[in-house]
Amino acid sequence: MVLLWNDYYFRNRRFKDWDPYGYPMTSGVSVTILGTAQDGGIPQSGCSCRTCMEAHKDFKLRKYPVCLGVIGSDGSKHIIEITKNLSEQLMIWTTIGKEIFIPETVSISHLHLGHIEGIGQFGKPVMGLKKIDIFLSRENKKNFDNRSDIRLMIEDDNIRTHAKEFYQPFEPKEGCGFSLQFIPIPHRSELGDTSAIIINGKERNILFMPDQDSWEKTLEYYSKDNVRDFFRIFDIDEALIDGTFWSMEELPGRNISEIPHPTIQDSLQLLGKKMEDDPEISFLHLNHSNPVNDINSKQRKIVELNGWKIAEMGNVLTL
Numbered sequence: 001m002v003l004l005w006n007d008y009y010f011r012n013r014r015f016k017d018w019d020p021y022g023y024p025m026t027s028g029v030s031v032t033i034l035g036t037a038q039d040g041g042i043p044q045s046g047c048s049c050r051t052c053m054e055a056h057k058d059f060k061l062r063k064y065p066v067c068l069g070v071i072g073s074d075g076s077k078h079i080i081e082i083t084k085n086l087s088e089q090l091m092i093w094t095t096i097g098k099e100i101f102i103p104e105t106v107s108i109s110h111l112h113l114g115h116i117e118g119i120g121q122f123g124k125p126v127m128g129l130k131k132i133d134i135f136l137s138r139e140n141k142k143n144f145d146n147r148s149d150i151r152l153m154i155e156d157d158n159i160r161t162h163a164k165e166f167y168q169p170f171e172p173k174e175g176c177g178f179s180l181q182f183i184p185i186p187h188r189s190e191l192g193d194t195s196a197i198i199i200n201g202k203e204r205n206i207l208f209m210p211d212q213d214s215w216e217k218t219l220e221y222y223s224k225d226n227v228r229d230f231f232r233i234f235d236i237d238e239a240l241i242d243g244t245f246w247s248m249e250e251l252p253g254r255n256i257s258e259i260p261h262p263t264i265q266d267s268l269q270l271l272g273k274k275m276e277d278d279p280e281i282s283f284l285h286l287n288h289s290n291p292v293n294d295i296n297s298k299q300r301k302i303v304e305l306n307g308w309k310i311a312e313m314g315n316v317l318t319l
């Protein structure tokens with residue numbers, strides 16, 4: 001009898017929705033890393049580099065564009081960024097039960113392709129969802145709402161867009177047990193502005209900062225002269241930061257200064273070795289050309305020897 005009950009419970013329970021004794025579970029909020037690549041993902045379209053060719057052959061080597069899945073203490077589901085690989089990412093997120101998780105809200109850091117490419121999946125031709133709340137900065141909401149495809153989805157009631165002010169924490173759903181906060185980050189602004197998104201939990205704060213032009217500009221913007229002081233402003237315990245390129249020599253034939261990001265080498269220079277009170281730092285938004293994609297690379301070892309990490313899809317952070 002006990003075995004049967006356990007079997008039923010483990011196969012049918014929904015994460016944090018309830019416990020076998022009928023009490024709501026209050027074990028907090030979880031953040032799952034659902035994507036760690038730069039906007040193009042790995043393999044990148046049309047790329048014949050070794051990393052991309054190997055990823056075509058071996059699914060385990062694939063990386064999807066940056067995305068986080070946050071499950072509230074009430075069991076509600078929220079994603080940050082909506083990518084072309086939404087389908088696979090929802091499956092990675094769904095660790096328990098047979099029904100694939102469907103997000104109730106989406107928060108978007110900025111309007112560059114890889115961060116919003118999956119939005120059409122919510123519409124009539126695919127999922128046909130209703131009343132999904134989309135949170136963006138004021139400027140980005142204006143630009144987003146002006147797209148004809150987005151206007152159609154709003155008219156069809158698939159999505160409802162909401163502007164959020166910088167620095168103002170908001171709950172994506174009332175009672176979800178965490179709040180989000182957009183903070184401005186200097187980054188190419190052809191399509192709108194760029195935010196980093198802070199996930200504020202009861203105990204811990206996670207910073208998601210996939211894109212920035214340079215530490216110099218970000219630190220200048222916040223009037224800080226080092227990265228640690230920047231993290232301290234927002235009391236960050238864990239940071240997921242822009243690791244697009246390893247070095248400036250990485251993209252032969254393309255002018256890397258036209259696609260500015262701090263290199264991981266720059267960031268290591270500024271951070272040095274991890275010290276006792278430092279936040280955990282993981283690099284993500286990895287370009288296909290970045291040698292840290294190879295788990296045996298010496299560049300990845302350098303990151304780890306300094307006490308930092310390369311973010312991995314499926315990793316779960318708790319708040």
Ligand SMILES: [Zn+2]
Pocket residue numbers: 038039112114115210211285
């Ligand atoms: Zn990006």
Ligand SMILES: [Zn+2]
Pocket residue numbers: 044047048049050051052053288289
């Ligand atoms: Zn490639």
Ligand SMILES: [Zn+2]
Pocket residue numbers: 110112187211
């Ligand atoms: Zn960008």
